[in-house]
Amino acid sequence: MSARTVVPACNGTAAEAGAAAYNGTSAFPDADADADAQGNAIGGPGQIAVTAVVAGLPLAGLGVAIWLLWGHGVGLSDVLLLAGLYMITGLGLTVGFHRCFTHRSFRAAPALRTVLAVAGSMGFEGSVISWVATHRRHHAFTDRPGDPHSPYRYGTSIGGLLRGLGHAHFGWMWRDDPTPVSRYAPDMEADRAMRVVSAWFPWLCVVSLAIPFGAGWAIGGSLRAALTALVWAGLVRICLLQHVTWSVNSLCHLLGSRPFTTRRFDRATNLWPLALLSFGESWHNMHHSDPACARHGVGPGQVDIAAATIAVFERLGWATDVRWPTAARLDSHRRRTDGAGPDRIRHPDDAQLELAMTPVPR
Ligand SMILES: [Zn+2]
Numbered sequence: 014m015s016a017r018t019v020v021p022a023c024n025g026t027a028a029e030a031g032a033a034a035y036n037g038t039s040a041f042p043d044a045d046a047d048a049d050a051q052g053n054a055i056g057g058p059g060q061i062a063v064t065a066v067v068a069g070l071p072l073a074g075l076g077v078a079i080w081l082l083w084g085h086g087v088g089l090s091d092v093l094l095l096a097g098l099y100m101i102t103g104l105g106l107t108v109g110f111h112r113c114f115t116h117r118s119f120r121a122a123p124a125l126r127t128v129l130a131v132a133g134s135m136g137f138e139g140s141v142i143s144w145v146a147t148h149r150r151h152h153a154f155t156d157r158p159g160d161p162h163s164p165y166r167y168g169t170s171i172g173g174l175l176r177g178l179g180h181a182h183f184g185w186m187w188r189d190d191p192t193p194v195s196r197y198a199p200d201m202e203a204d205r206a207m208r209v210v211s212a213w214f215p216w217l218c219v220v221s222l223a224i225p226f227g228a229g230w231a232i233g234g235s236l237r238a239a240l241t242a243l244v245w246a247g248l249v250r251i252c253l254l255q256h257v258t259w260s261v262n263s264l265c266h267l268l269g270s271r272p273f274t275t276r277r278f279d280r281a282t283n284l285w286p287l288a289l290l291s292f293g294e295s296w297h298n299m300h301h302s303d304p305a306c307a308r309h310g311v312g313p314g315q316v317d318i319a320a321a322t323i324a325v326f327e328r329l330g331w332a333t334d335v336r337w338p339t340a341a342r343l344d345s346h347r348r349r350t351d352g353a354g355p356d357r358i359r360h361p362d363d364a365q366l367e368l369a370m371t372p373v374p375r
């Protein structure tokens with residue numbers, strides 16, 4: 014049986030039935046399909062080719078960069094370009110794709126919406142509409158059958174978790190497991206600007222590499238300067254951003270603390286070492302506890318650059334209706350030490366599914 018026939022996760026009822034039967038420790042029912050899938054569980058040649066380019070090219074760039082670095086070092090302008098473009102694409106993904114488009118943590122002015130969608134698309138993580146649909150499905154079925162990238166897919170044995178970690182980080186993108194946009198992101202599909210930016214995704218990837226190439230040429234005045242900028246501020250920057258994002262999917266469901274309650278089986282964690290590079294996204298336990306909250310790092314000293322950026326946008330009048338946390342709301346989500354376990358169900362599942370899928374007019 015193919016993964017598609019076993020788990021039409023996106024089509025609702027079968028996945029919901031599988032999720033309902035899940036016991037929290039076994040492999041997901043569809044994971045068994047891997048053994049006898051005879052290739053069907055893996056995507057077709059087109060999907061594999063696109064994934065290979067989108068995920069493999071930046072990794073190849075990292076290899077070239079290490080080779081360049083050997084004995085030559087790296088120029089200051091390359092490092093500054095890398096940092097600047099990492100900020101722009103990273104904020105496009107965290108502030109735009111994640112907090113604004115997926116979870117509607119705030120309302121962005123139309124021009125800001127488009128700028129965020131364009132900036133995030135340059136992160137080589139898929140078109141904005143498909144990103145939003147996949148991420149909403151992750152929240153609808155977190156760490157249960159139907160979740161597109163859970164590290165618990167192959168069970169909770171050591172071997173299963175190691176295999177699941179690879180799946181959650183990187184492996185899931187190669188699978189034939191599409192998320193229907195009509196179910197998970199109809200609001201995005203109804204937005205003309207988002208449709209246009211989505212259609213331009215491949216070209217925005219080209220732009221994401223052309224900018225450092227052009228800037229390197231302008232600064233250094235030579236083809237060599239252009240190429241080193243392309244490697245460092247293009248490919249290495251994208252590779253770093255991708256693996257930080259993917260680590261939120263993999264490590265931030267496996268390692269770290271869980272100070273806030275989440276739904277049953279949802280094992281999202283707060284993982285401080287990734288906080289700075291992920292712009293605050295690694296306060297992932299808090300995020301899964303209250304997905305629409307605009308700030309994920311709510312504790313003292315918990316750096317959250319994406320939330321700080323939203324606050325600046327709010328001061329400028331570009332962001333409104335920001336869903337900032339309140340002390341009372343945080344307290345109501347905090348895990349209690351009176352015996353209420355980590356898997357205590359806070360929210361009825363149906364309400365969460367609705368939250369993930371019902372478009373709210375904005
Ligand atoms: Zn998550």
Ligand SMILES: [Zn+2]
Pocket residue numbers: 111115116148152300304
């Ligand atoms: Zn989220």
